[in-house]
Amino acid sequence: MSDRIKKFLDSGTLFVWLCGTAVAASLLMVGGVLLLIMINGLGFFWPHALVEMTLTDGTHVLGELKGEEVIPHSETPEFPEGKTRVRLKVGNRDLYGLDFRWVDTDQITSADFPKDVAAFERREWGNFYGRIREVSRGEAVVASGNQEGWKALQPLIERANDLHDEIEHLQRDVIGDINYEIEETRLRIRELGLQGQRETPEVAEFQADTNRLETRYRKHVETLRALSRKLDEHSVLLVETNGREKRLVVGQIVKALRPNDMGFFEKMLRYFMNFWSVLSEEPREANTEGGIFPAIFGTVMMVLIMSVAVVPFGVLAAFYLREYARQGLIVRVIRIAVNNLAGVPSIVFGVFGLGFFVYAVGGTIDNLFYPEALPTPTYGTGGILWASFTLALLTVPVVIVSTEEGLSAVPREYREGSLALGATKFESMLRVILPCALPGILTGLILAVARATGEVAPLMLTGVVKLAPALPLDHHFPFLHFERKFMHLGFHIFDVGFQSPNVEAAKPMVYVTTLILVMVVIVLNLSAVALRNYMQKKFKASAV
């Protein structure tokens, strides 16, 4: 018997099963994570049906059905399984105080999906669910009743959205530009003042510029006010399911939907529109509503700056260690140190980045090049450049290690062959060894990108913010504004999920942001992989 057990153990069958189980478990875990994120994240864009319930006490509830569960400790002799309750998103936060509500199942007398109820997405207070009583222009009623009002409301919302676009353009582009120029002029004047020029014609010219700009500014502010007044022209009187009324300015409504009246394709279309608006719009309401475009942009740009910074440093260091340095004790110690650097907790790098890049380097740059802006720091505060550099520092060991591996994989025959043709060591490295080591270098880049995209802790110390006023890339010279603070998907998740006042309502946003972060990581990685494959094809056998 023991012989057979021994034979079985020796045969390795058990080991194969163990290995297989480990792989299967890993795959299940990864798959589970992705599935959870996908279900919760992708469901967010679907226009959910609105259910209207009548309760035993005669009141009504209207909202999106969000789930059902057994009430804890509710098992009674009649209900051995326990009673159940459903969770509804009822919206109307300004009226109810809360977005969500539990309703015990046994309290519900009837429930249906009326086609005439609408969900209004608002710029403040979240969604409103209900019906329209009347639409008015100033004091005069334009349309009354739910049906009439709905028809009258559609063009008004469209017009209001156009007006909003116009206002945003005016605020962001036109007035933003003027503010930018006023600030630049102020800095010039201050700069001249620091040089001892106070009453010179140059200063006077800048003063005149400022005055001109301010006049233009005031004119645009007037236009802005007029546009805002236009927004307030129409209002709509909404009524929630129990008859409480709420007057709403049409300008407050982002979109109105009647999800119960929509066909599948209409919902599908709306789904993609919602998806696109999350990708392309700015956040609203403390990041819990609206889009996440600035965060996507910030993440991608930070990773790109990080890549540009990390590759030359890592590659040069690896070349020195592998090709030039005398292989001895010191090089071994350096190699061990580099490997250990990769294991240092990221927050430590954040602290270093804050102390070194932000305060030391940034502070010096401010003193030398931007004295006119002080005491407001320019580079002496967190910004996308310092965050990227901190991440570059964090990922440089990865690049060094894989470049060294790439270099050691280059056959000795290539080096000798090149030298034997009269190449110097430098020429050999540049023309033969570097191309051969390129796949290794790019593998390092892939690993670095993967690590950097997911890192949040060091960024919080070096330049990430909850809401950045401007993107780090715009049309003002020199286009890239490395000193600006930026938004980041990872931080966005943390902020929306844990720091927002309305956590339950923000939950879908957390999943959506997570989903998009995962997608960004995948896209960045795939592009690096594609680059590597392209290089490999270019430098290795094309047709064997």
Add this chain to the structure above:
Amino acid sequence: MASSERSQDNNSKITVEETNFFYGEKQALFNVALTVPTHQVTAFIGPSGCGKSTLLRCFNRLNDLVEGARLIGRICLDGKDIYDPSVDVTDLRTRVGMVFQKVNPFPKSIYQNVVYGPQLQGIRRRSVLDGIVEKSLQGAGLWEEVKDRLHHSALSLSGGQQQRLCIARALAVNPEVLLMDEPCSALDPISTAKIEELLHSLKEQLTVVIVTHNMQQAARISDLTGFFLMGELIEYAATKTIFTNPSDSRTEDYVTGRFG
């Protein structure tokens, strides 16, 4: 006295004078002295580790790369000491080309492999480079086989073609001497025959020094043969003499296959 006379001889390309070579503490060559004549094929034979490859790699100073390598003695190319500090090593290596045992075309196109050396010398004109490519590939007997796919990867060629490409690559810089370190040891008999054939025509233009394990090959292709044993040059004479009437019994034992 006799050796210095010989080094001025018009017929000698490389002169090795009383040379000892060390890898760190280990001595690899003991008092080797020989003369390689111009436009001849000289073969070095001997068992593994006898120092024949080491001597070959001294001729283009490729041993400089080995840490702790040290040479005591004198090796002259056209009467000039190649280990003199004033010698430019890269310049020396363009004059003394080399083909390796392990086939090593660069992972680039056939064309780029051939123009690698000329480009290092600063030749950039496309028409000049095209000419060099054609001439070198013809010199290596490869032109007809690859002229339609010059821009394909060199690694798509067969082993024998790759080795001839390496020869073409070496020829492209117009060397005076071509060192070959067991160039056929990894090739099939047909490829080997092609390269041997090539050597006959090559020696019209340059001097060939070849290290080989294959004694029939040495007998077929070389004019002179040197037999090495444990770092010493045992016998160096015309190939015919070495294979038919060696003066040293150890040479006789080796060439008749009694050891090695």
